[in-house]
Amino acid sequence: QVQLVESGGGQVKPGGSLRLSCAASGFTISDYYMSWIRQAPGKGPEWLSYISNTGKNTYDVESVKGRFTISRDNAKNSLFLQMSSLRVEDTAVYYCAKGGSYFDYWGQGILVTVSS
Amino acid sequence: DIQMTQSPSTLSASVGDRVTITCRASQSIGSWLAWYQQSPGEAPKFLIYKASTLQNGVPSRFSGSGSGTEFTLTISSLQPDDFATYYCQQYNNYPVTFGQGTKVEIK
Numbered sequence: 001q002v003q004l005v006e007s008g009g010g011q012v013k014p015g016g017s018l019r020l021s022c023a024a025s026g027f028t029i030s031d032y033y034m035s036w037i038r039q040a041p042g043k044g045p046e047w048l049s050y051i052s053n054t055g056k057n058t059y060d061v062e063s064v065k066g067r068f069t070i071s072r073d074n075a076k077n078s079l080f081l082q083m084s085s086l087r088v089e090d091t092a093v094y095y096c097a098k099g100g101s102y103f104d105y106w107g108q109g110i111l112v113t114v115s116s
Numbered sequence: 117d118i119q120m121t122q123s124p125s126t127l128s129a130s131v132g133d134r135v136t137i138t139c140r141a142s143q144s145i146g147s148w149l150a151w152y153q154q155s156p157g158e159a160p161k162f163l164i165y166k167a168s169t170l171q172n173g174v175p176s177r178f179s180g181s182g183s184g185t186e187f188t189l190t191i192s193s194l195q196p197d198d199f200a201t202y203y204c205q206q207y208n209n210y211p212v213t214f215g216q217g218t219k220v221e222i223k
Contacts, residue, residue: 043216044203044214044215044216044217045152045160045203045205045214046214047205047211047212047213047214059210059211061211062211095159095160101148101207101212102150102162102165102205102207102212103150103152103160103162104162104165104171105162106159106160106161106162107159108158108159109159
């Protein structure tokens, strides 16, 4: 069955960096667009970025443009999110998700806390 | 960006009740709408796409309708597993955007 497992979260100071990884299994990641979505405590989900199945095309929401970079390694069935210049308001649970428009499978999520 | 507004924010209901959640878009999105269910501490679960098409495995008591700017999610007979928060999401334009959620709680 489809499984997505995020890793790499944790606590970081404002201005710091973090790299999230997502290991996919149960399907061939190279056949699908993939996305990162986050959810701040008590809020609705916020879609952040998608990457096309080949990795050639990406799209980021304005709030993370220039700070977050989505990438993928199809050979390793993995998705990544490089986050830099982190802000307190980036504190959230981060999910990787299958799809680029709607999202039929989500990982369990990983907490990123930005605090001094 | 397209704003998605759900109502009500909280809905109190009993097992067996019929419940309806409304989602409004700030501009027309055709039928490009999805619905998700989220239980506490879990990731959202995908229920419906293209406004009314049920994802495989989703119980038939769930149904979606609407087009343009107004959409509804209906649960025909509420079951214990259905007490959760529901989100709508538009994918007509990027960035795709979610509603703020409707919590269905036990009356």
